[in-house]
Amino acid sequence: QSALTQPPSASGSPGQSVAISCTGTSSDVGSYNYVSWYQQHPGKAPKLIIYEVTKRPSGVPDRFSGSKSGNTASLTVSGLQAEDEADYYCISYAGSNNLVFGGGTKLTVL
Amino acid sequence: QVQLVQSGAEVREPGASLKVSCKASGYTFTDYFIHWVRQAPGQGLEWMGWINSNSGATNYVPKFQGWVTMTRDTSISTAYMELSRLRSDDTAVYYCARTRDRSSPDLGDWGQGTLVTVSS
Numbered sequence: 001q002s003a004l005t006q007p008p009s010a011s012g013s014p015g016q017s018v019a020i021s022c023t024g025t026s027s028d029v030g031s032y033n034y035v036s037w038y039q040q041h042p043g044k045a046p047k048l049i050i051y052e053v054t055k056r057p058s059g060v061p062d063r064f065s066g067s068k069s070g071n072t073a074s075l076t077v078s079g080l081q082a083e084d085e086a087d088y089y090c091i092s093y094a095g096s097n098n099l100v101f102g103g104g105t106k107l108t109v110l
Numbered sequence: 111q112v113q114l115v116q117s118g119a120e121v122r123e124p125g126a127s128l129k130v131s132c133k134a135s136g137y138t139f140t141d142y143f144i145h146w147v148r149q150a151p152g153q154g155l156e157w158m159g160w161i162n163s164n165s166g167a168t169n170y171v172p173k174f175q176g177w178v179t180m181t182r183d184t185s186i187s188t189a190y191m192e193l194s195r196l197r198s199d200d201t202a203v204y205y206c207a208r209t210r211d212r213s214s215p216d217l218g219d220w221g222q223g224t225l226v227t228v229s230s
Contacts, residue, residue, distance in 0.1 A: 036216040038155075045205055045220040046147075046155065057210075057218070089155050093215040097160070097169050099145075104154040 004029065004090055004102035011108040012080045020105045022073040022090035028100050030071040034093035037066060037075045040104075041086045050075060077107070085109045112136040114206055114221035121227045127194040130224045132206030139187035140164040143209045145217055146180060146191045148202040156202075161189060196228045 005023040012018035022035065029035055037050035048057055050066040053073060063078045073092070077084055090102040117131040132144060146158040159170035161180040168180045179192040189206055203223040210218030 034215050038217070040155075045223055046207075046217070047220070048210065048216060048218050051210060051214065051216040051218075087154075091157075091215075091217070097215075098171075099157050099215060101155050101157050 004092060004100055006088075006090060006102040006105045008103070009106045009108065011110055012077075013110045014080050014082065016080050017076060017078045018080060018107065020075045020077075020088055020090075020107070022075070022092075022102050024071050024073075024092050024100065026071060028071075028092040028094040029068065029073050031095065032093045033068070035066070035068060035073040036091050037064075038089045038091070039086045040089065046089060080109050082109050112208065112219045114208060114219055116204075116206060116221040116224045119225040119227070121229065122196050123230050124197055124228055126196050126228075127192060128196060128226060129190055129192040130204050130206075130226070132189045132191070132221050134163075134187045134189070134208065137208075139182075140184055141212055144180075144182070144189040145207045145209070146178075147205045147207060147217075149205070149223075150199070150202040153202075158191070163189065193226075196226075198228050200226065201228045202226060 033053050035053045038046035039049050040046040049060045053068045054066045065076045067074050088105045094100045113135045115133045140163050143160045145160040161168045177194045182189045205223050206221040207217035208219045210216040
């Protein structure tokens with residue numbers, strides 16, 4: 001299966017909101033409510049921040065939110081903070097016990 | 111708390127093989143799948159496949175079929191990922207990750223990563 005499409009970069013000033021898109025197909029994002037988002041700081045392992053499209057694990061600030069429309073999922077970071085500067089990846093279930101990954105988005109806090 | 115502790119950095123020559131371990135603690139090992147993900151320098155995440163820690167069943171991404179082997183030893187709560195016929199473009203950080211719960215495909219907990227360098 002093809003990778004999910006994410007913009008290579010996104011940016012925003014402190015306090016602003018920024019949205020990152022993740023576009024798949026009707027075989028993955030469009031068919032399942034199993035889209036998850038991960039935050040990765042340089043030199044660190046990825047961290048789950050959104051699962052099942054909209055849910056946050058405990059400890060993840062509510063500034064992070066997820067949504068989905070058709071074949072496109074989105075991660076919104078509200079009230080941007082300096083520590084939000086990181087790479088963000090989306091992953092979708094694609095059926096038959098397979099996953100498909102996005103290419104990643106580098107978020108810069110200006 | 112859940113911990114996945116991976117083996118240390120490795121250097122291999124092209125054509126060699128490599129085995130990375132991922133020791134789990136803080137939960138019942140056989141209740142969750144373990145996935146393997148790699149990340150080449152400066153690149154994105156690349157999914158390699160998973161192993162059912164209970165049954166030992168595996169699912170490999172087609173690209174890796176024939177040269178990756180995922181196994182586990184339930185007696186010591188450890189998963190392994192072996193890559194054979196290494197090439198220079200296999201240089202990457204390799205991560206193991208546990209599914210968030212028994213039925214979800216989300217990757218809730220990750221190991222610290224193992225840097226593998228393939229160079230002559």
